[in-house]
Amino acid sequence: MNDRDQVLQAARDLVTAFANNDREAYFGAFSADASFVFYTLEQPLLSRDAYQALWDSWRLEEGFEVLSCISxxxxxxxxxxxxxxxxxxxxxxxxxxxxxxxxERETIVFRRHQQGRWLACHEHLSAAPQAQTTP
Structure with a gap:
């Protein structure tokens, strides 16, 4: 499998884990030093641990559950x-x-790690242009 196909597979695995609420597989697709920029949050999340803590609080306090996710x-x-x-x-x-x-539109930066595994090291999520409303 060439590099492009490996990255596409890593992205599919990440999206599938998210869609299935598979916390371990989802966060396992990110490096520990990954950063996250979500337009719905006031501040970036500067580590995988910070995002995991937020995810856990959403689940506990808000009943957060992903029902579907299509790329x-x-x-x-x-x-x-x-x-x-x-x-x-x-x-x-x-x-x-x-x-x-x-x-939404999303950019995920992947970095090749040991044994050739591609892990996400940055995620940036934006509202899709057609989803935005004018004031």
Whole structure:
């Protein structure tokens, strides 16, 4: 399997784990030093542990549950041992008993680690342009 296919598989595995609420597999797809920028949060999360703590609090306090997550329009740019993965993502989840649907654009930066495994080291999530409203 070439590098591009390996990155695409790593991204599919990450999205599948998220869609299945598989906390261990999902966070296992990120390096410990990964950073996260979500437009829904005021501050970036600067480690995998910080995101895990937030995820756990969402589940405990808000009843957070992913119901589905569909990736489309995938693009991969290889930059040596770094790969930039861009895609559109449609997510349905439950928070505080309410169904929520989002259309977003996401960039995930993967870095090749030992044994050739690609782990995500940065994730940036933005609202999709068609999902934004004008003031």
């Amino acid at each position: 489309s329009n995938a693009f991969v740019s290889l930059q040596g041992d770094v790969a930039i993965f861009i895609h559109d993502v449609a997510t349905e989840l439950r928070m505080q008993g309410e169904l929520c649907f989002s259309q």
